[in-house]
Amino acid sequence: MERVTIYQVAEAAGVSVATVSRALNGGPVAPETRTRVLAAVRRLGYRPDRLAQGLATGKSRTVGVVIPDAAGPLYGQMQRGLADVLAAAGFGYIATESRRDPGREAALLDEMLARKVEALVLVGSGLPPEALKARFGKLPPVVLIEREGGEAGVPTFQIDNERGAYRATRHLIEAGHRRIAHVRGLRRAGREREAGYRRALAEAGLAPGPVVAGDFSEEGGYRAARELLAAGGFTAVFVANDRMALGVYRAAFEGGLRIPDDLSVVGFDNLPFAAYLNPPLTTLEQPAQRLGALAGEAVLALVGGRPITGQVLPCGLKARASVKHIEGGTV
Amino acid sequence: MERVTIYQVAEAAGVSVATVSRALNGGPVAPETRTRVLAAVRRLGYRPDRLAQGLATGKSRTVGVVIPDAAGPLYGQMQRGLADVLAAAGFGYIATESRRDPGREAALLDEMLARKVEALVLVGSGLPPEALKARFGKLPPVVLIEREGGEAGVPTFQIDNERGAYRATRHLIEAGHRRIAHVRGLRRAGREREAGYRRALAEAGLAPGPVVAGDFSEEGGYRAARELLAAGGFTAVFVANDRMALGVYRAAFEGGLRIPDDLSVVGFDNLPFAAYLNPPLTTLEQPAQRLGALAGEAVLALVGGRPITGQVLPCGLKARASVKHIEGGTV
DNA sequence: CTGGGCGATGTAAGCGGTTACATCGCCATG
DNA sequence: CATGGCGATGTAACCGCTTACATCGCCCAG
Structure with a gap:
């Protein structure tokens, strides 16, 4: 060559x-x-030659992205938002999966630092920033997406899970439901969504219905729903994500329950399939691409020496047919 | 620092x-x-410092990945397979979306070449290799995934779409169906799947049922199914992917048809939701992660100067409840 | 005893850019 | 007419690493 x-x-x-x-x-x-x-x-x-340029200037025009699990359906969108703004500014990025393994994550970061990334975008759960600081000493600017631990100067972008869950639950309450169950998710998103659920209930003077733990997968939702249905005593359920909601649909069907007549369901994420389920699933839409774009802009700002603060993005309710307006009644 | x-x-x-x-x-x-x-x-x-190493050796220990659309559900898996084997060999990779835009794709490649990638992994549809050669002159080794145009020395890894579709259709034929419709997909995958569908039918001495074009989206499947149902005259439909199958489910439901009693459906991809639909969708599983891993190994081989040939991977039928065994009957 | 060979190590020249500093005209000014 | 200043350009050092080649002991064979 x-x-x-x-x-x-x-x-x-x-x-x-x-x-x-x-x-x-x-x-x-x-x-x-x-x-x-x-x-x-x-x-x-x-x-x-970018390599030579990088050597000479000390700047690689590259940012590193670490994500726990690239298979997530929303990750693609986020990545798109991020990639677009970075590419427009002439930045490339190297992305890798940590698989939620701290050792692996540390190794990835090491490699990224060796490649002189000018900024780091840390997505989802992972090593807390202090641990990073301890392990790596000085780090390039960091932007957090949906991750805890952002101190001063570390902009964090996230979805307002709590408020979304609150809206979901309120939606059910306004439809007349009084006993509302919850299938909980994992990690921070799971906790925040549960908190929103509880706040809506408390605010309405309602007791939290049965709450059972799920793992964000279809199977987890299915199992959780079976457990819930065995207990009974509710007319609606707020499920922490759409994939689990699918499991709930399945369990309801197997249990002879019709949605929404016997059971109303609200999910979270608005995955592409949600609108096409039978019945179409009411859920909350996450502005994932926008989240990525904002993070990209934050990276650019930080690299340019401009300070920038994080943001919490609201998610919008997509009301569909999986929720029924009722007067009374209980499973 | x-x-x-x-x-x-x-x-x-x-x-x-x-x-x-x-x-x-x-x-x-x-x-x-x-x-x-x-x-x-x-x-x-x-x-x-990887940059300095790269400058000195002429090798960046980086490979470039170009993909039309990172939002695809199977892309995450593929990327995982690829990333794992690359990372194990100390290679990083930079990935970007072409959005099926030739200009954009060319720009991405330019950037990657500037970063001295040691190999290119080209996924899905995109610029034909000759065009690349013309535009860029000498290129680093190239590995193709699900992409046409692999000449000698350019290993191509792909799913056996034709055979998968053949199996899907055979599955329906063996279940007793004689009039089998098809919702076609886009691009090469769409054509190959249609070809497999036609081959199975021809082999069984059956006339191809109505075939209508879809675009791989839920909405596209829905529209195609409505068109199909308006025509009628079939007891089963082979849909070119799961997302469209979902649209078919919806159209069937709205048309008052029960699956599988009135209409049997087979999809393609085995997305996570397929097993949880109502009824669970019979579909073909793609070994996407393995595809990525094989491509990664091919990259390593090529970089190491060892020649390697591509591979066509079979996909496995996941028989579920969306297909009914019948004796006769027509929509 | 001496020369050749060999393994371990040092010296220094790149790799392809960027950039501090020097140089060089040229024009306006005193 | 000499001088200072300024914009355009050239020279060369440097970024951090690899590697060809030179050097240096040391051991062994002649």
């Missing part, structure tokens, strides 16, 4: 390499010289 | 930088010296 270097461009344009570099990076160059250089660049097909 | 360089390690260990480099990279070094160097490395927390 006969790479074209800046020297060849310099020679072709009849100037020095310094001038070529300046012409390319907006340094002080006579307009006429600049066009000559650019012409040579084009003619030769010159493309600056 | 006071980076520790190889010079500091050399000084601390009382050797020259060359020796440090050799000790680290398995060059000829006296055992005693090596331990001394490694001790210094540990003590100082030295971490080689």
